[in-house]
Amino acid sequence: MANEKKPGVFTGPLWTNNPVVVQVLGICSALAVTTQMKPALVMGISLTCVLAFANVIISVLRNTIPNRIRIIVQLVVVAALVIIVNQILKAYVYDVSKALSVYVGLIITNCILMGRLEAFALGNKPFPALLDGLGNGLGYAMILFITATIRELFGSGTLFGYDVIARFVNEAGYDGYQNCGFFTMPAAALIILGCIIWYQRAKNPDLQDK
Amino acid sequence: MEYLNLFIKSIFIDNMIFALFLGMCSYLAVSKTVSTSVGLGCAVTFVLFITLPINYLLDKYVLQPNALIEGVDLSYLSFIIFIANIAAIVQIVEMVVEKFFPALYGSLGIFLPLIAVNCAILGGSLFMQQKEFENVGYAITYALGDGIGWLFAIACIAAIREKLSYSNIPAPLKGLGITFIVTGLMAIAFMSFSGIQLG
Numbered sequence: 300m301a302n303e304k305k306p307g308v309f310t311g312p313l314w315t316n317n318p319v320v321v322q323v324l325g326i327c328s329a330l331a332v333t334t335q336m337k338p339a340l341v342m343g344i345s346l347t348c349v350l351a352f353a354n355v356i357i358s359v360l361r362n363t364i365p366n367r368i369r370i371i372v373q374l375v376v377v378a379a380l381v382i383i384v385n386q387i388l389k390a391y392v393y394d395v396s397k398a399l400s401v402y403v404g405l406i407i408t409n410c411i412l413m414g415r416l417e418a419f420a421l422g423n424k425p426f427p428a429l430l431d432g433l434g435n436g437l438g439y440a441m442i443l444f445i446t447a448t449i450r451e452l453f454g455s456g457t458l459f460g461y462d463v464i465a466r467f468v469n470e471a472g473y474d475g476y477q478n479c480g481f482f483t484m485p486a487a488a489l490i491i492l493g494c495i496i497w498y499q500r501a502k503n504p505d506l507q508d509k
Numbered sequence: 510m511e512y513l514n515l516f517i518k519s520i521f522i523d524n525m526i527f528a529l530f531l532g533m534c535s536y537l538a539v540s541k542t543v544s545t546s547v548g549l550g551c552a553v554t555f556v557l558f559i560t561l562p563i564n565y566l567l568d569k570y571v572l573q574p575n576a577l578i579e580g581v582d583l584s585y586l587s588f589i590i591f592i593a594n595i596a597a598i599v600q601i602v603e604m605v606v607e608k609f610f611p612a613l614y615g616s617l618g619i620f621l622p623l624i625a626v627n628c629a630i631l632g633g634s635l636f637m638q639q640k641e642f643e644n645v646g647y648a649i650t651y652a653l654g655d656g657i658g659w660l661f662a663i664a665c666i667a668a669i670r671e672k673l674s675y676s677n678i679p680a681p682l683k684g685l686g687i688t689f690i691v692t693g694l695m696a697i698a699f700m701s702f703s704g705i706q707l708g
Contacts, residue, residue, distance in 0.1 A: 323685060326533035327628045370625065371596055378589040386585060401635035404588050408628040410534040485528050486696035493682075493689030500681035508684035 308427050312434040318411045319442040320496045321506060325411035328402045329443055330488040336459050338398045339447035343440025345388065347433060349380045349406055350415060354432035357420040364421075373416050374407065381406045411439055446491050454482030512650045519654030522703050525629050526662040527696040529636070532629030536663050537688060546667035547660065548616050554656025556624050557633050560598050561652035562645050564591050564634040591634045599625040629659055666692060 318324045332342045356376050364372050385403050388396040415435055420428045451457055456464035456478045464476050481487055500506050525531045540546045567590060574582040603621040607614045633655050642648050669691055678687050
């Protein structure tokens with residue numbers, strides 16, 4: 300959490316201080332919703348909206364919330380926002396909302412929210428808090444998107460449901476690619492995320508554990 | 510028999526960590542030594558055991574369509590009711606344990622407040638709501654199975670991590686990276702349980 304100075308508030312969380320692979324927050328949903336790209340994208344957008352609004356609301360209220368009950372206040376604010384998001388998803392993208400099942404509700408206990416609210420929104424003005432929320436939300440969405448791309452391409456041979464491998468690879472004469480069902484299994488998500496962390500730490504040696 | 514099936518299924522096949530990814534944050538953060546992770550696992554099982562039946566009853570008699578008042582569907586409120594209930598129960602459990610079981614509080618105490626925001630607890634309630642159990646007995650069985658499955662997973666990874674600290678791992682993989690990959694390998698092992706035919 301070293302680079303929480305103002306200039307890095309928005310860009311920092313995108314890569315060098317990424318919420319998923321560096322701060323280790325919000326892993327649960329990052330792994331569960333990444334078998335297909337569409338739910339992953341919707342989840343990323345939903346979380347970014349909830350996080351940005353929650354950060355602003357808590358930041359506006361930061362001087363009026365008594366310290367002892369702040370966790371409950373944060374949970375109620377977040378839960379109200381998540382209910383709104385859930386109703387919107389059910390109304391406009393019902394199939395994706397079915398695919399995400401309970402993981403929309405689990406945005407409430409997503410550690411990114413509690414982590415950022417505690418670490419940033421409680422001590423900063425609303426505008427930096429908004430930037431922090433957007434930056435962390437997009438950093439999370441990016442990791443989701445990378446993982447989902449790998450898993451959908453190799454696991455089902457499609458991208459956003461469009462049959463890429465069947466159309467381009469097999470028709471061009473290099474036939475014989477079989478979809479690797481392993482990539483749609485839960486275990487693959489863990490290993491892919493492990494590899495992303497490996498790559499990211501190899502590029503940023505100061506993040507490595509001694 | 511039904512209860513036993515549900516119990517075994519929620520421990521091994523629908524394991525909270527390896528199949529549903531619930532409670533990963535504390536799983537990664539608190540799995541450095543076996544004793545603390547067993548403490549956290551027990552606390553999670555305990556809180557699941559108390560909150561799930563209460564949430565089940567709330568869902569059945571208050572939130573379901575036509576449950577409280579004829580023609581009123583309150584199910585959109587379930588997130589906020591569940592999380593408020595969990596936060597309140599955790600607070601009460603913490604105070605009771607501190608007052609009457611100081612020794613237990615000494616070992617579990619620091620984890621109890623964290624549990625309110627552990628996704629395993631809320632996730633357990635939401636999956637329970639989705640499964641639409643017939644009576645509260647199933648909810649209790651499901652809570653115990655989920656909790657023990659979670660305890661089992663975190664104890665295993667903590668034991669492996671204790672040994673891993675003596676291994677020669679490439680620097681960028683140390684800590685978090687290797688933990689993810691080991692968890693992935695454990696999840697592959699747990700996939701073999703999914704072939705079990707129950708009942």
